[in-house]
Amino acid sequence: MAAEPQTIAELSRALITRETTAEAVVERCLQRIAERNATLNAFITVFEDAAREQAREADREIAAGRHRGPLHGVPISLKDLFDVRGAATTAASRVREHHVAGADAPSVTALRDAGAIIIGKTNLHEFAFGTTNEDSAFGPARHPRDPNRSPGGSSGGSAASVADGMCFASMGTDTGGSIRIPAAVCGLVGLKPTVGELATGGVVPLSTTLDHIGPICRSVEDAGLIYDVLRGGAARPHGTPIDPRALRLGIPRSYFLSLLDPQVASAFDSACERLRDAGATLDEVSIPHAGDIAAIYLHIVLTEAAAYHAKTLERRPEDYTPNVRIRLEMGRYVLGEDYARALRGRELIRREVDAALEGRDGVFLPAVPIPAPRIGVASVKIGTVEEPVRNVMLRCTQAFNLSGHPVLALPCGTTVDGLPIGAQVVGAFGDTPGLLRVARAVEPSVSARAAAHANYLGPGTSR
């Protein structure tokens, strides 16, 4: 008997050859949700009946020879910031409790047109304003390997749903790292495309100039398949993968590697060694003003989030979770001149990332400096330095929301306790397909399929 499909690409082949059916796959996912959602709190809404009906329709179409492409019949979840016609878009907030979306977000329409089955909507840090998923009107989402830990955030329910086998991929949003952080700490692949590339219409904003949408999934190939559909084209292979021996990657050692949990540092160093063993050329690059990134990011995200929430903060402050409310209020005190300074600094960082990529295929760095943190922990000590968990989790990701470059997070190892550790590959601005080719070349060395599958906890596995 063939192994159960674990990636979208594998599932698609199994659906075409009728080794399985979309209906059977959806039933297994719904069963998994029924068994595990009370523990993980990954889903806010599950579209059981609609998913079953879509699965039956997909099976009928595939049987009739009308295969729409690799997403046809594939169960996908959505972070609950994406509008689905007739359903609430809660943003994990009581502020939105009477909301009903009038139409699907364009990205959801694209997924449906490609035949994807929307199985439900996932938990998140309220309004995507946090990295741990702890502040949610629905309670925290929890890590599939250790429910006492955070699955990361803000797209934490999305990552938990994919890592636990409740679906094959999830759509997330990324304003400072909210796709890549949960993907990394849950042992998954997360793609943040180039800024402005994918439509954010019908998605609740956090910071309009920093927001991105993208997939969380189990392989680089799957990320490419979803990216193609979201770009408005047919899902297709992303060209011939680059020969790893031809890869040239820059390592931004200063700042980005200067504050890492020892196990993360060790896993990243080992991944670099494996890339060198495969023939890749790695050299050191610099983002000279990386030390200014946190200040630049903070002034932009606070200002833009406050602009969106100001009216509701006045009218219904008690409907926000206390931590999110108070940080949104902080944004109302940022002065215009400092926002303007931050915009100037943002362009500087963009130029410096461009310079780091000059003559290279990508920049390679850790995704999150720590493994999944325990829920309720406010700060973390690395060596002699104690920092808020939020600051540490954003440290390696937020630069590329400022710069807008496409970035892909992928697994690169585990801690001794089996908690996943992730790395990131940064690609040239405006060339997400190029990044995907580089990531396909990096993936076998950095996160061999065996390792990636070790993180799969869904049906067919024993715990």
Next chain:
Amino acid sequence: MTIKTWLEWAIHDAERRGLPELKPLLEALARSTSALRTAEWNADATGDATLDSDPGSLIPDPGRGR
């Protein structure tokens, strides 16, 4: 407005609005703003720009591929 003046005003306003828990966050924001204002890449009306060239367009352009 200096950061010191701004911080005093902001803390006072937050307390007036019944949000005294904002004080440590505003103090952290003040430290961050101070770092932003003292960065050497800030523009200077005297023309004594410390960058070798202007950062250029602030408008994201995803079509700017290479």
